[in-house]
Amino acid sequence: MKILLIGEYSRLHNSLKEGLEALGMTVTIAGFGDYFKNYPVDIRFENSFNSGIPFLIKKVIYKLTAIDLNSVFIKRQFENHKNHLKGYDIVQLINENPFNTLPKTEKLLLDFIFRHNKNVFLLSCGTDYISVKYAFDKKFKYSIFTPFEQEKVPKANYWHILKWQRKSYKKLHDYMFKNIKGVLASDLDYHIPLIGNKKYLGMMPNPINLEKLDYINLKVTDKIVIFHGINQKNYYKKGNDIFEAALDILKKNHADKIEIITVKSLPYAEYIKAFNQAHILLDQVFAYDQGFNALEAMAKGKVVFTGAEQEWLDYYNIEEDTIAINAEPDAEKIARKLEWLILHPEKISEISKNARAFIEKEHHYVDVAKLYLETWESKLSENATPKIL
Template sequence: MRILLVGEYSRLHNSLKEGLEALQHEVTIIGTGDNFKKYPVDYCIFPKYFLQNRILILLNKILFRIFKLDLQLAEKGIRFWLFLPKLKNYDVVQLINSNAIETYPFFSKYLLKKLFNQNKKSFLLVCGEDTPIIDFMLKDQLKYSILTPYLNDSNLKSEYWFSLKYVQKNYRDLFNFISLNVSQLIVSDLDYKIPLPEKILIPNPVNTNKISFDNLVISEKIIIFIGINKSSYIKKGTHFFEKALAIIAQKYSDKIEIISVENIPYNEYINLYNKAHILLDQLYSYDQGYNALEAMAKGKVVFTGAETEFIDYYNLTEKVCINAIPDVDYLVRELSLLIENPEEIIAMGKRARLFIKKEHDYINIAQKYMDVWNRN
């Protein structure tokens, strides 16, 4: 089969591509590479003129301030439009998000209508913030979600513009248009299955052939890694981790080393956390996101989403990661237990790797996608 994957935010589509290629399918990815993360894509729609040219960046800022026009959005759409003649005769098109092209919603609808018409089946993958997910979270029915800080303090609205745009009429119309034109919606983990219980869950694919596992060795200090993304700082609860680390740094100054990085490309990020034993990923989630899964595949102990729903879904009897919640005292206790019992760090790292190989193997997951695509 010929498969076109539209958008890339986490390396999910790259790992899926590798699994599909192992099954002898032809796969193409088109996307921006997600800005500073620089994920690989085959056709790049990164808006280099309005993000890399100083004069055009200034012009864009002026136009946005006066007319609310964002020309980098327009550039992404134009670049996608220029690729349209090459995006034909695919058996499957899969969007990673309703806003996968990352342009103005009206322009996305125009481009997607052409894309859908010149290919066979189309699918939408819900693996992040999208209209039905934000709708559900705004109801505040869960004990917490990424919207919890905003729901507790409406003054944070400006920090949530990216999330809340999905419930604006233009983005809602885009989502509804796509929903009517795709064969199926697929969700990637329990954070999206809970709001959309009727949809098919296919776990994130992880290529463990590319991610080496080395048994953790703790010879001197225990290394704790935190990667900070300023655009999702509040949504990921990073400030809770930072407060916990400040306490841990004083309590165990002679036993730990802390590595903290901010907004760096994916390849640099991976290399920097390679020597870590513990990785602090995110709060407010029920299942693991992509960064957490890759770290678990390396045998790291990851603080991330691992709620009861996750434990029950996978029938786990032992911890494969640490459930991170927005409670500094809890985070300090969990970190202290690991620092004082380093053998558990090593044991959990091994369990994490086995879990990823069992539930997230990229070839098995690629076959699950094929099964859904073929029967819809």
């Protein structure tokens, strides 16, 4: 079976590819590699207007002419690659705007994908129309939009989220849902908004390749090492300011007991090595479930402060503070949890082992790949060229 995975966030599609290949599938990834993280892809698209002077040039030209250089150049790249983007048994799109072009161009590119492939599925991973609407309707008690509502982040920095409130992106969403075989969610933050949707096929746990992530049994013999990885572009969205405030509180009373490692915007290969010697990893605040960074750190035996809300505890039937630590948007609460671990270092070893066991049970990349295959196959069409609506 030939499978095309379009788009890449946080190594999700790479890990899924590895699981599918272990099951004998032929898999191709097309995408940007998630920019500075530089994940491997088989068919690479480049976005040369994402930052710096090219970004400013793009903004000026768009303002003067309504021409989006990003869309123009990605469409050109698509034309060069299109012979390698057809004839697959299954295609999965990583979100509703996988080529990162404006809706008019995106629809043209997706139209080709739908016409030249048998079965196209959508993964709700990253912001999309449904998850954004759910959050803005305040159905979550907090979300990645909370910093925007608190006016910590300028509107321009939230463009990739706020765009889903525009009519053109709503139309793109409608077009997508008319033509896909079904939509899947990568974790609870996307699963919850999709509950009850007719196209929804269920949650697929993020696949973690445990063969690439050795468990590191770090005993607490001296200082407890706390790792804080900052994505500068998403500093407030990930709650990095709250983590830093919590660390400042902690340092007042326990500076002699801790060592803090802070890194900023590292490529994936460097990032995954940088926290090897850490006992505790600070991941993100505004989430109900764990993303890829948290899960890979848990696989390596880290005590991770991340999304671990009651909904997550209920879904997996586990107890609070036994596998991951829920990082609420409250610096004092996070500091108290950190202090608890410092004063009870035996808990670090206990949670570390539990975290690895949880990933092995719920997120093993081959098991998750099987779940994807079973779900896709339940919707396979006999028609090679589905009708475009």
